[in-house]
Amino acid sequence: MTAGRTGRKRPTISDVAKRAGVTKGAVSRALNNGTGVSSGTRERIRQAAVELGWSPSYAARALNGKPLGTIGLVVRRPPEILDFDAFFASFLSGIESVLSGEEHATVIRFVPDAHTEAATYERLFNDRFVDGFLVTDLRVDDERPAMLRRLGAPAVVVGAPEGSSDFPTITNDSEDAIRGLVRHLVAGGHRRIAHVQGDPGMLHALQRRWHWEKAARDAGVDPGPVEYGSYTIEGGAQATERILALPERPTAIFYGSDLMAIGGYSVLGDAGLSIPGDMAVAGFDDIALASFTSPPLTTVRSKHRALGSAGARLLLDMLKGQEAPASTTLGGELQIRESAG
Template sequence: MASVPRRRPTIADVAALAGVSKGAVSRALNGGAGISAPTIARIQAAAAELDWVPNSAARAVSGAASQAVGLVLRRNPELLEADPFFPAFIAGVEQVLSAAGQSAVIRFVSEAGAEHDAYRRLFSERRVDGFLVTDLRHHDPRFEWLRALEAPAVVAGTPPRTCTLPSVGTGSADQVRELLRHLIDAGHRTIAHVSGPPSLRHARRRIDLWRQTLEEAGLEPGPLADGEFTSEGSVRATRELLEAPNRPTAIFYASDVMAIAGMSAIAEAGLSVPDDVAVAGFDGIALSNYVVPSLTTVHCDYQLMGRRATQMLLTLVRGEEVPHISTPVGAQLVVRRSTTRTP
């Protein structure tokens, strides 16, 4: 005979066990206004004994904090597998949230309407207390959405100057310039760039830094190809560059994953790294030190970025002020064999 499911405990059960009213339970678990410390302790013990937690609807009615932060991602979840940013960033986020007894709510959406709805519902239903904002785009509508919601939010990245939200960026611009000057000093005069989608602000920023640094050195920027921040896109872009009349002697990739995939395309073409084509990446993933040849890259501490952004967000949620300026975590140029020709 099938077993009868155990009924979920309710706030009335907690009140009965603790010998108080339902209103007292609600107040005790949402700040304790007008409730004595012994009574709060008794209510908390009753809730623990019954394994009861308030649901999201009750939190919405009572105005209680959700003890969670939101991250809405408008991208294919499968792309996260090849993205070095998110695993490290989320690890940093979770370190802070775990220590604070809080959690992250992540939503994947496919288009702008669903994205807007996700922000609105998560915040209005009090499933989250605020948001971490990533994958910044040009003319990004989320800044206006969050302002209208009056939702606490922190940007992970470098937003436009018109954005009034606090942000945490990599602060890697100087290191990208240093990397490109390293290639120029090594004698390279045709330095290509395999970028991410130009619709993303960080991809466009790396394109601009590449172009500006070459122009400052009196060199013609190019060629440029979009690798889509994927291995497949990088291989396709690299083949395109190698087949061009002005074949580059060096390629700066907007990510280490694309750089490592590009190295395979270079080898497939019968060319050698770095003697025929020097290769450099961006991110500083652990694998970059173990490929052959080891990869020159700009290392960014995305885990630190996640920790700082989350600490700032929790400060905002508490009603405290944080500076509305970009806080950089810093970056480091790591020169390895992929850009150093054999004597």
């Protein structure tokens, strides 16, 4: 609402100076670097600012070269992803749990392509809309880390394997959980286990596939067929149709996300196949719906909210001048339910 509609105006630095009985220059020095102002005067100015509800505007802080208290998240996916994706809602909740406590904010931009993505990163940082970035969905041969280095932008890469970026990374280590899943399936008599992979260009999708392949070989079975499901319910359903059409059909399917597994449920039901009697099924993420499917879905729990909070904390520490660890790892957890026998 505008000042004309409410009859009130936002307090200014002049109002703070008048309340504290000092000059505007003294207020500016006290609130920016504290030099040239006695501790008693600085406390009087701080108290006056609190009483008036005054805070420096983002524009003024940007002009003075001060940190804005904002971090950027540029997502090359459609905004509708928030309606169904298991990762982003929990991830954003984790970020907000950290930023809200420190009066920081997140600037989120959804972009359609690589060109717009690069331009958005440059605009947000060069025009001082954000202080640094959380980078998600790291891709094969991803150019963003090198671009952010050129910009001089602080960043933390989230969800990517250790060593995939020269920026600090934070990721869920699902290797042990996927190994446990494969062992469970093999112990149940399964010798042909298929995998439905998410986006083949994303490193986290490849990482889940690599863990599945290694676990299968370590368990003494050949990795079964691979299909791609694009991390969507529809993609999972279509991948399942292709698997069922194979001459030698597997007896178990490990989906790279719970949403793809739920899409597979519908196809398996339409084909008259029971879960887990005719086909054992497992997913990845442990979304809220996973334990309420029929039968409840076996899955690997990925700590999306913890990734968001840990990534935000790491980036804030970097912005304060602290040295960040090269990599931070959170462990995944296997949730055995009825769908895997």
